[in-house]
Amino acid sequence: MYLDVHKESEERMKKTIEIYKEELKSIRAGRANPALLDQISVDYYGTRTPLKQVASITAPEPRLLVVQPWDVNLIPIIEKEILKSDLGLNPSNDGKVIRLPIPLLTEERRKELVKLVKKSCENAKISIRNIRRETIDVIKKMEKNKELSEDDRKAAENETQKITDKYIEMIDELTKKKEEELLEV
Numbered sequence: 001m002y003l004d005v006h007k008e009s010e011e012r013m014k015k016t017i018e019i020y021k022e023e024l025k026s027i028r029a030g031r032a033n034p035a036l037l038d039q040i041s042v043d044y045y046g047t048r049t050p051l052k053q054v055a056s057i058t059a060p061e062p063r064l065l066v067v068q069p070w071d072v073n074l075i076p077i078i079e080k081e082i083l084k085s086d087l088g089l090n091p092s093n094d095g096k097v098i099r100l101p102i103p104l105l106t107e108e109r110r111k112e113l114v115k116l117v118k119k120s121c122e123n124a125k126i127s128i129r130n131i132r133r134e135t136i137d138v139i140k141k142m143e144k145n146k147e148l149s150e151d152d153r154k155a156a157e158n159e160t161q162k163i164t165d166k167y168i169e170m171i172d173e174l175t176k177k178k179e180e181e182l183l184e185v
Contacts (some may be wrong), residue, residue: 005142006159009135013128013167020124020171026140027113027120030057032102037067040085042077051078065089065100072096105182113182121175126166132164 025035026164034057041048051057057067069078078098079091088109089100105113136157143153 005135005138005156006163009131009160010163012131012165016124016127016131017174018125019171020120020174023120023124024117024174027116027182031062032060032065032100034065036065036087036089037082040078040081042074042081044074044077051081054078063102065102067098067100068089069098070098104116110182114179117175117178117182121171124171128164128167128171132160135160 022028022038025033026039034052037051037057040051042054044054051067054071054074055067058066058068060066067076067078068084072095075095075098081094082089082091082093082098082100089102091098091100108179139148139153139156139160142148142156143150148156153175
């Protein structure tokens with residue numbers, strides 16, 4: 001019966017990992033990657049719309065992103081949003097497409113990005129730990145309501161900790177890979 005509690009908490013932890021992976025994708029590592037622009041949205045006829053829904057985004061070269069809006073009237077709006085973002089990119093357009101040259105990262109910028117990754121990592125770990133805490137609270141309530149014996153509660157708490165450790169380890173591994181990618185020259 002406490003297996004349902006574990007299933008639910010593991011599902012929530014998986015979602016946390018997916019969100020963390022998406023966050024990491026949006027942190028640029030000196031290479032052109034269309035996912036860099038995933039966080040950008042534009043005002044499209046009065047509605048905030050993700051950039052990838054109003055334009056095609058490609059990386060024709062390792063250090064260049066090309067944004068081709070389906071409506072050329074969006075070019076100035078898209079440029080403004082890219083400049084407002086903290087990506088540090090300078091858009092240029094020819095009236096049809098926006099070119100985003102990806103500058104080499106300075107050592108200082110790399111270190112800033114590593115700090116950003118560490119902050120994001122800590123937030124993901126906090127989410128995982130909150131899920132663990134909520135799961136253990138549910139298990140304790142089950143014991144209080146006589147649905148579990150004390151031994152079953154302890155076993156369930158140990159299982160919860162094992163699941164938590166597994167997901168914290170996944171976060172550490174993802175963080176390590178991203179840091180290596182950022183510090184690679």
